[in-house]
Amino acid sequence: MFLTVTTTGTPARPATDLGFLLHKHPGKAQAFPTSFGTAHVLYPEAEEQRCTAALLLEVDAVALVRRGKGKGRGGAPDAALAQYVNDRPYAASSLLAVALGNVFSSALRGVCKARPERAAEPLPLRIEVPALPARGGPGLVHRLFEPLGWAVTAEPVPLDTEFPEWGDSRYVRLTLESGALTLAEALRHLYVLLPVLDDAKHYWVAPDEVDKLLRAGEGWLPGHPEQKLITSRYLARRWALTRAATERLELVRLAETDDSAVEEIDNAVPEESGPAEGDERPAPLAVQRREAILGALRESAAARVLDLGCGEGHLVRELLKEPRFTEIAGVDVSVRALAVAARRLGLDRMGERQAARVRLFQGSLAYTDQRLKGYDAAVLSEVIEHLDLPRLPALEYAVFGAARPRTVIVTTPNAEYNVRWETLPAGRVRHRDHRFEWTREEFRAWASAVAARHGYEVGFRPVGPDDPEVGPPTQMAVFTVTTGTEKEAKAA
Numbered sequence: 001m002f003l004t005v006t007t008t009g010t011p012a013r014p015a016t017d018l019g020f021l022l023h024k025h026p027g028k029a030q031a032f033p034t035s036f037g038t039a040h041v042l043y044p045e046a047e048e049q050r051c052t053a054a055l056l057l058e059v060d061a062v063a064l065v066r067r068g069k070g071k072g073r074g075g076a077p078d079a080a081l082a083q084y085v086n087d088r089p090y091a092a093s094s095l096l097a098v099a100l101g102n103v104f105s106s107a108l109r110g111v112c113k114a115r116p117e118r119a120a121e122p123l124p125l126r127i128e129v130p131a132l133p134a135r136g137g138p139g140l141v142h143r144l145f146e147p148l149g150w151a152v153t154a155e156p157v158p159l160d161t162e163f164p165e166w167g168d169s170r171y172v173r174l175t176l177e178s179g180a181l182t183l184a185e186a187l188r189h190l191y192v193l194l195p196v197l198d199d200a201k202h203y204w205v206a207p208d209e210v211d212k213l214l215r216a217g218e219g220w221l222p223g224h225p226e227q228k229l230i231t232s233r234y235l236a237r238r239w240a241l242t243r244a245a246t247e248r249l250e251l252v253r254l255a256e257t258d259d260s261a262v263e264e265i266d267n268a269v270p271e272e273s274g275p276a277e278g279d280e281r282p283a284p285l286a287v288q289r290r291e292a293i294l295g296a297l298r299e300s301a302a303a304r305v306l307d308l309g310c311g312e313g314h315l316v317r318e319l320l321k322e323p324r325f326t327e328i329a330g331v332d333v334s335v336r337a338l339a340v341a342a343r344r345l346g347l348d349r350m351g352e353r354q355a356a357r358v359r360l361f362q363g364s365l366a367y368t369d370q371r372l373k374g375y376d377a378a379v380l381s382e383v384i385e386h387l388d389l390p391r392l393p394a395l396e397y398a399v400f401g402a403a404r405p406r407t408v409i410v411t412t413p414n415a416e417y418n419v420r421w422e423t424l425p426a427g428r429v430r431h432r433d434h435r436f437e438w439t440r441e442e443f444r445a446w447a448s449a450v451a452a453r454h455g456y457e458v459g460f461r462p463v464g465p466d467d468p469e470v471g472p473p474t475q476m477a478v479f480t481v482t483t484g485t486e487k488e489a490k491a492a
């Protein structure tokens with residue numbers, strides 16, 4: 001029963017840093033006793049360019065049965081033989097997840113004193129699990145891992161290679177690849193999803209399993225399209241625990257997303273506190289921003305437009321006024337914001353023709369989402385700064401890698417301009433939910449790298465008065481696709 005984690009590196013960022021991140025030296029093999037056998041950590045390869053760590057679990061079937069006596073699985077008399085002759089020693093399962101939690105507990109929490117900066121950043125990862133019991137088949141494996149930013153291969157393992165007519169076993173050979181995740185995120189995905197796919201927990205599910213699930217699921221489980229199935233299976237279908245977990249996940253989601261109640265400072269107060277230009281009162285910045293976005297959309301000749309992080313639907317309303325935009329979809333993670341949007345747009349009073357042009361739906365941009373495919377253009381207006389920096393690569397992949405509209409328009413505050421807001425204390429961001437605000441250089445660097453990675457060209461435009469010293473209050477990037485598919489983009 002084993003899995004391997006591989007990363008690649010460069011002289012500046014050697015792959016062998018994996019040893020620091022896992023808190024296990026690449027130079028030696030180590031063994032850790034667990035209550036059901038021995039866990040070994042070893043490195044089949046450890047070079048600057050490529051490093052692989054393997055976690056191998058040697059299960060002691062007898063210890064496992066003794067330990068399980070009188071608890072859960074141990075009970076049924078006809079299971080006597082099955083207790084000793086079963087797949088536990090060979091297949092990755094909940095046992096492997098438990099070993100992962102024990103042996104890599106610091107890595108799972110993202111703690112790394114020696115290389116803190118590397119623990120916080122996404123790295124190229126390839127994870128292989130040669131024999132993964134997958135109840136629900138390869139389809140479910142895809143549905144569980146893909147929304148988290150993994151490229152998934154799940155090949156069914158035949159029951160017996162000599163007797164192909166026996167068909168496939170319930171095992172798959174799993175390979176996961178991503179460049180968008182930190183090691184801690186990756187390990188937490190495995191820690192939860194291996195037992196979910198196994199669906200036969202070897203130990204009694206105690207109430208503290210809910211805490212474990214929420215801790216390991218932080219940042220990805222709330223809002224996962226299969227959240228229900230994951231929660232229920234992880235908690236061994238114990239209804240009361242599942243309900244407790246679901247309620248707590250919902251609270252987390254609401255706390256994370258209920259920011260639309262506070263208007264952004266630059267949406268709310270620009271007329272008073274923005275720099276006056278002569279006697280004319282400039283249009284509020286939010287209006288100027290929508291004008292700039294509409295201008296770029298018209299130039300791109302887009303007809304089907306996605307407003308990602310649409311909030312309360314101000315841009316959607318402007319889009320609806322122009323017949324050239326034949327299909328408009330507003331997406332937001334906040335149900336509350338969407339409800340306000342639906343009411344403000346008067347969706348329920350709209351004529352049929354008009355209503356057919358617009359759709360609002362809940363979704364998180366931190367996940368790949370099939371519903372975002374097939375649009376001409378996507379707008380991210382004042383949204384990226386609401387995501388934690390480590391989640392940004394996931395958004396990048398969901399929009400530029402998977403959804404891949406021809407045009408993408410991104411706006412975000414220009415941090416340099418903040419000194420011009422009279423009501424903003426020095427060093428503060430414009431909105432309490434902003435996780436970061438970038439200078440022009442930082443935004444350009446990010447946008448250019450995104451464009452290069454996904455086969456887009458990008459141009460930059462100021463929005464609002466372009467201050468000679470600090471630039472405009474809002475910065476806008478317009479991305480245009482140069483290559484058709486992601487594969488072509490990679491090849492280019």
Ligand code: SAH
Pocket residue numbers: 257259260308309310311312314331332333334337363364365366380381382383386387
């Ligand atoms: N686009 C609007 C709203 C910007 S406020 C405008 O320009 O005025 C940011 C919006 O992004 C909020 O409505 C928030 O709910 C949404 N948001 C934040 N994180 C998100 C995520 N991960 N997925 C989808 N929407 C998100």
